[in-house]
Amino acid sequence: MGTTQLETVPEPKYWHLKTVLSEALDSEFSVGEILPNERDLAARFGVARATLRQALEQLELEGRLQRRRGVGTTVAPPRVGVAVAPARPTWPGAAGDDWQPVDAVETDTVPAAVARLLETAAGDRVYLVRRSRVTQGQPLAAESLYVPVAALPGRLEAGVLNGPAGAYAVLGELQSLELDGQDRTVELGSARAEDAKQLDRLPGAPVLVVTTRYVSGGRTTAVAVSTYRADTCRLTFGDSDAVALLAG
């Protein structure tokens, strides 16, 4: 596996510091507490500020710390478990769905990866529905749902496509179709400017991108790109009945 080179590399300094800091977080700090500033921390642990910053970044990746502008670095609460896949396939907007419709537009601007899944050509019109998922006042996720105009039985007037009501109109049309199946992919991404705003983060913040493909009548009828905050969310999948019983 070509690890020979790695084996001879000593453990990086920030890595050791991360372990030490992690223990300090457990023993000396409580959730929400603000950490001392970088200069003081670097002095306390006897490291360069660059090393300290690398260790703090690691702890942020692991969800132990949160950096908030205007506040500083705080000890993060445990990540929130967010159910991503319903027990059986359902259209977005079905009963029990946790998403709030924000708005809808008709457009021909579709990300290349989504166009490939939908098999749309350049210039094809799609509805773009924006939704958001919020828990206890905290934004968790932002979603862009793409549905080719040609895939829906009825054409929605431009006047209808406005605000949450427009989003409901597109979702309502989807419910009238038979859903044959869906699949999902999860990957690491960085928040696009628009999603970042909805998530109360800066553009480029690490996010978990869940792409859901909805299949109806032998073709992909809708694609949802859902962007979850990687700092606060843990995505949960496939709660079988046995496991649900355990958790209860």
Add this chain to the structure above:
Amino acid sequence: MGTTQLETVPEPKYWHLKTVLSEALDSEFSVGEILPNERDLAARFGVARATLRQALEQLELEGRLQRRRGVGTTVAPPRVGVAVAPARPTWPGAAGDDWQPVDAVETDTVPAAVARLLETAAGDRVYLVRRSRVTQGQPLAAESLYVPVAALPGRLEAGVLNGPAGAYAVLGELQSLELDGQDRTVELGSARAEDAKQLDRLPGAPVLVVTTRYVSGGRTTAVAVSTYRADTCRLTFGDSDAVALLAG
């Protein structure tokens, strides 16, 4: 949602650069090609090196670039789709499983999060099975599977627990139990030193951590912590029959 403050912040410089760089990657570079060094790139785009580095980090998060020690920054191939959840619950090591057993040990050192799921107490003995997942010679994922010694019908001798044969012995014992269900969580993490070595990355590299809980006889009988390279992997879930047909 508290976005007022964000709305007044202009788009960060690295974010604009990222978009420009991304377009340059599409039009001027091919997969595997090595990018010019940071100094030349910064000069070409008229930005400070710190800004350039932030933009490169973004593109790395998005899977567009790979940084390889001794090689430099290269244009990444598309991420590999890796099936994470089998269609119906199966024990690790069941037929069709894509993991290679590496070794097994008996230990009482269990990460706190795993101990909580297994409901083990301090000092309880567990088998720790290490496995790896490789595609076309590339390491994709490393796994630590924890099984309380008391959960298995037979006790394995220390002499058996060695190398891949030891791992097979533990997995074999698991197959003799009834599996009631399983669930999974996915979250962002940073590679621990041992996983990093198996994944041919440096400690702290961003990884997708999949935690699978196996339930048998009304209790959690095994917990697998699987660490996937976030730069090269896209996790896939729940390929329904309808979707499999589409992909075929």
